[in-house]
Amino acid sequence: MTTAPAPPRRSSATALRWKLRREAWGRTWAKFRANRAGMVGLAVLLVFAVIAVFAPLLADSHELRVSAASGPILAPPSRKYPLGTDDNGRSVLTLLIFGARVPLLVGLMATVISMVIGTIVGMASGISDGWAGTVLFRFTEWFIVIPFLPLALVLATLLGGSLLSIIVVIGITGWPATALVIRAQTFSVRERPFMERARVLGAGPWHLMSKHVFPNVLPLVFANTTLTVAGSVLAETTLSFLGFGDPTAVSWGTMLNAAFGTGAVSLGAWWALLPPGICVIVVVLAFTMAGQALEDIVNPRLKEGR
Amino acid sequence: MTSQSISTTPHVDGLVGPGFPHRRSRLAGRFSRRFVLTQFAGSAFALMFVIVVNFFLFRVINPHPERTLGRGKARTAEDLEEIRRRLGLDESMWIQFGKYLKQVFTGDFGVSFQYSKPVPELIAERVWPTLLLVLPATVLSIWLGSRLGSRQAWKHGGRFDRSTSVFATVMYSMPEWWLGLLLFMVFAANPVFGVFPIGGLHSPGVEPMSVEGVADTIWHLVLPTTTLTVTYLAEYSMIMRSSMLDVMGEDYLLTGRAKGLSDRQVLHRHALPNARLPLTTLIALNLAFTVGGAITIETVFSIPGLGLLTSEAMRIPDLPLLQALFLVFSAAVVVANMVANFIYALQDPRVKV
Numbered sequence: 243m244t245t246a247p248a249p250p251r252r253s254s255a256t257a258l259r260w261k262l263r264r265e266a267w268g269r270t271w272a273k274f275r276a277n278r279a280g281m282v283g284l285a286v287l288l289v290f291a292v293i294a295v296f297a298p299l300l301a302d303s304h305e306l307r308v309s310a311a312s313g314p315i316l317a318p319p320s321r322k323y324p325l326g327t328d329d330n331g332r333s334v335l336t337l338l339i340f341g342a343r344v345p346l347l348v349g350l351m352a353t354v355i356s357m358v359i360g361t362i363v364g365m366a367s368g369i370s371d372g373w374a375g376t377v378l379f380r381f382t383e384w385f386i387v388i389p390f391l392p393l394a395l396v397l398a399t400l401l402g403g404s405l406l407s408i409i410v411v412i413g414i415t416g417w418p419a420t421a422l423v424i425r426a427q428t429f430s431v432r433e434r435p436f437m438e439r440a441r442v443l444g445a446g447p448w449h450l451m452s453k454h455v456f457p458n459v460l461p462l463v464f465a466n467t468t469l470t471v472a473g474s475v476l477a478e479t480t481l482s483f484l485g486f487g488d489p490t491a492v493s494w495g496t497m498l499n500a501a502f503g504t505g506a507v508s509l510g511a512w513w514a515l516l517p518p519g520i521c522v523i524v525v526v527l528a529f530t531m532a533g534q535a536l537e538d539i540v541n542p543r544l545k546e547g548r
Numbered sequence: 549m550t551s552q553s554i555s556t557t558p559h560v561d562g563l564v565g566p567g568f569p570h571r572r573s574r575l576a577g578r579f580s581r582r583f584v585l586t587q588f589a590g591s592a593f594a595l596m597f598v599i600v601v602n603f604f605l606f607r608v609i610n611p612h613p614e615r616t617l618g619r620g621k622a623r624t625a626e627d628l629e630e631i632r633r634r635l636g637l638d639e640s641m642w643i644q645f646g647k648y649l650k651q652v653f654t655g656d657f658g659v660s661f662q663y664s665k666p667v668p669e670l671i672a673e674r675v676w677p678t679l680l681l682v683l684p685a686t687v688l689s690i691w692l693g694s695r696l697g698s699r700q701a702w703k704h705g706g707r708f709d710r711s712t713s714v715f716a717t718v719m720y721s722m723p724e725w726w727l728g729l730l731l732f733m734v735f736a737a738n739p740v741f742g743v744f745p746i747g748g749l750h751s752p753g754v755e756p757m758s759v760e761g762v763a764d765t766i767w768h769l770v771l772p773t774t775t776l777t778v779t780y781l782a783e784y785s786m787i788m789r790s791s792m793l794d795v796m797g798e799d800y801l802l803t804g805r806a807k808g809l810s811d812r813q814v815l816h817r818h819a820l821p822n823a824r825l826p827l828t829t830l831i832a833l834n835l836a837f838t839v840g841g842a843i844t845i846e847t848v849f850s851i852p853g854l855g856l857l858t859s860e861a862m863r864i865p866d867l868p869l870l871q872a873l874f875l876v877f878s879a880a881v882v883v884a885n886m887v888a889n890f891i892y893a894l895q896d897p898r899v900k901v
Contacts, residue, residue, distance in 0.1 A: 384594050386833060387885055391840030392858060392877045396605055396870060399862045472721070479723055480844060484859055498726065502848070507729050508737045508746070515733060519726040526721040 270461070273539045280535020286528035290521075294342040301336040306492055308332070316511045326513035328497070329504040337492050338517050344482075344493035345525070348409050349475035355413025356474070357467050360420030365451050365459065367421070368428025379425065385418040394477065398486045408487050412477045420466045424459050431458045461540035468533030472526045479522050494518035583893065591886040598878040603648050606871050607641070657872040662864050667872045671854065677749050678853030681769060682842050685776035686831075693781040694827055697788025698820060704793060713789070719782035725844035728775040732848060735771060744771050747850035772849045776841050780834065787830050792823040825896050832888030835881045 274280050293300065304310050311331040319326045325334035367378035394415050401407035431437065431454070440454055481487060482495025485503075489496065501507050501514035632638050639647075651657055657667035696716075700709040719727075736746045745768050750756050754764045795801070796819060804814040839855075846855030854873060861869040 380593075384597055387594065387836060387878075387881055388598070389836040389839035389877050389881050391837075391843050392874050395843070395858065395862050396874050399865045399870065400605060476721075476723055480725065480840075483723070483725060484844065484847065485863060498729070502729060507733045510733060510738055512733065515726075515729055519723075519730070522723060522726070523718065523721050527718065530717070530721055 270536075270539055274535055277535040277538065279531045283528040283531030283533075283535065286524060287532060290342055290346065290525055290528070293339055294346050297339050297343060301333075301339045303340065305333055305336045306340055316506055316509065316514070318511075319513055325517050326511070328514055329500060329506055334497075334513055334517055337497055338494070338521060341492045341494045341497055341518060342521065342525075344405070344487070344491050345475045345478050345495065345522070348405065348412065348478040348493075349471045349529075351409045352412035352416060352474040352478070353467055353471045355410065356416040356420060356470050357463060359414065360417035360466075361424050361456075361459070361463055363417065364421035364424025365428050365455050368425040369432060369447060369451060369455060382418045382421045382425070385415075386422070390415055390477070391480065394481060395484070395486075398481060403486050403488060405488050405491060408478060408481060411481070412474050416470055416474055416477065420463070420470060423462060423466055427459045427462050428455055431455050462537075465533055465536035465540050468529055468536055472529035472533065475522065475526055475529065494522050579890070579893070587886050587889055591882050594882045595879055598875065598882065599649070599652055602871060602875050602878075603645055605874075606867060607644065652875070658868040660861075660866055660869045662860065662866045662869065667869050670857070670869065671872060671876060674852060674854050674857050676853075677851050678842050678846070678855060680749075680765070681772055681776065681846065681851060681853060682838055684769075685773045685780065685841075686838060688773070688777045689780035690784055690827070690831060692777065693784025694788045694824060696781065697785035697790075698792045698815070698823060700785065701789045701792030701796065701823075702815060702819075704789075709789075712785070716782040716785050719779060720786065722779065723844075724775060724779035724841050725848050727779060728772065728845050728848040731771050731775055744768075749851055768849075768851075772845050772851060775848075776838075776845055779841065780838070783834065784827060784830065788823060788827055791826045792819065795819050795823045798822075821895070825892070828888055828892040828895060832885045832892075835884045835888075839877045839881060 274284075297303075308330045311327075313323055313327040313331040313333060315327065315331050316329055317323060317327045317331075323333045323335070325338065328334055328337060363378055363382060367375045367382065369375070370378075394411050397411045397415070398407065401411060437450065437454055440450060445453075478487070478493070479495040479498070482493050483499045483502070485499060487493065487496060495518075497518040498515065501511070501518075506514040629638075637644070655668050659665065660667050660670055663670055696712060700712055703709055732746070734741055736742050736744045745751065747768075749765055749768050750761065751764050751768075755761045756765060801814055801818055804818045809817070842853065843855035843858050845851070846853045847859045850856065854876065857869070858873050858877075860866070861873060
């Protein structure tokens with residue numbers, strides 16, 4: 243069977259396109275695998291994802307309830323409580339495991355919002371020559387200049403502190419950097435011959451964007467997504483540290499907020515401060531390393547210098 | 549001396565000595581009227597947009613501020629109506645917008661709920677601690693960051709480069725307030741190592757304007773300034789390193805060496821001035837993040853500046869104060885950004901000014 247020549251496919255154009263795409267992804271994956279920092283980042287992320295998803299299997303969620311907490315208050319690490327207890331007598335390890343869910347969920351969901359806005363604004367401002375493109379570009383630039391934290395705080399104050407509003411706040415403040423990257427890429431795609439061909443054949447702006455520009459900026463969107471998640475996780479942690487977000491939901495940020503607010507830090511309870519902080523750093527670092535590896539692959543020009 | 553791969557980047561023709569931007573006159577008269585006008589118009593436009601957005605944030609996203617404000621106290625419909633009237637919310641949107649514009653241009657932002665003080669007075673009081681914290685941290689981090697980055701790049705791949713690059717990447721991923729908490733726990737709250745004060749700007753009973761008082765204030769600012777400096781330094785060093793690596797591939801460095809300049813001369817006269825250019829842009833962009841750092845670090849170290857005021861105002865929420873603070877922060881960043889553009893133009897002779 244294997245020696246026989248492959249029979250001609252019926253929908254050859256579509257099949258060919260999918261084959262090319264599969265091959266392109268295969269090449270990207272092969273390059274990614276060769277990048278050690280990227281693979282380390284990816285492995286770390288998988289570990290944290292597994293912890294977040296299977297949290298109820300790893301720890302008892304009943305221990306999260308303040309009323310059910312049975313441990314001593316702010317006790318240092320012991321055999322029963324490997325990472326000590328917090329100011330309510332809850333196990334820090336349990337909090338840490340369940341606390342992974344909110345930052346990762348908020349980070350990913352907010353990034354989806356940022357990516358959609360950033361990609362659309364970036365492509366639109368890159369493809370249109372007229373005033374619309376200029377206005378969008380100026381708007382993006384303006385958004386970059388506006389200080390993120392005050393804007394996010396104002397939005398969070400006005401929208402209230404639910405999980406959804408935190409996602410929205412981080413999502414709609416985190417898109418401009420992506421928009422600039424996508425705009426630059428759109429500019430370079432715009433000048434390629436196939437775009438001229440499509441234009442001559444009568445393609446409208448929507449067709450050009452969806453069929454020609456979008457597939458070409460997509461790899462860059464992915465690389466940027468990974469980097470944006472890092473920023474979103476940091477933003478979520480900072481907002482919950484400052485007292486935003488659902489006070490009943492456990493996250494690394496609210497753990498740190500409690501450690502600071504209730505005086506655990508002043509009392510030298512390092513087990514309330516170090517574990518959540520180190521987790522944040524490791525996750526952000528992992529997303530950054532994976533994102534930079536992807537960026538090096540899809541945009542080799544940036545490679546030197548890193 | 550590691551030999552660099554020679555970049556094939558062509559020289560831009562007609563450059564006035566790419567290695568010697570600082571040789572050019574730095575007189576302000578260099579700027580053409582067009583450049584100055586564009587800069588001012590751009591900033592004015594950005595400011596106007598900030599003003600409009602600020603209005604819409606507080607009026608459209610939250611159409612019923614009286615409910616937020618009356619939390620706990622105002623329960624009856626009459627109470628809510630009273631608050632609406634006092635805030636002028638019963639009028640049409642356009643009249644409200646007109647009144648708001650008048651407020652902005654006369655600097656009258658009403659009275660803070662929390663402090664029962666005029667908002668501008670409150671902001672004027674609190675601006676100095678923030679400047680005392682942010683300015684030294686910014687200057688120090690730029691200075692140290694560019695030194696670190698250029699040293700890393702000059703001997704790139706070496707042990708110093710590798711270890712400090714890891715350090716910079718980790719710092720870059722660290723929330724600055726977490727580092728603040730860590731330093732606070734070890735060097736302020738700890739009974740053994742806690743040599744620094746646990747917060748505030750002045751010790752009780754010390755006259756702030758005396759010699760002793762100044763030393764006391766500096767003492768209070770050591771930990772917060774260190775925190776901000778270390779965090780920002782990481783980013784500046786990363787940019788400086790990559791910019792320096794770009795410059796090191798340029799032909800004019802080879803020319804410099806070929807004509808017998810020492811390593812130091814090549815570094816200081818040819819490489820550094822050009823490598824510094826991207827840093828200026830980054831500083832401008834970073835100012836937006838510096839404001840965020842001020843908010844979190846002032847909260848951690850209880851420094852009575854604009855940042856602490858912000859985090860207090862949003863807990864209440866003290867809407868008039870919050871609205872004014874957002875405006876102040878954004879305006880400060882827009883203006884600083886414009887200044888950075890002028891400095892960039894002075895540094896880079898390729899920018900048409």
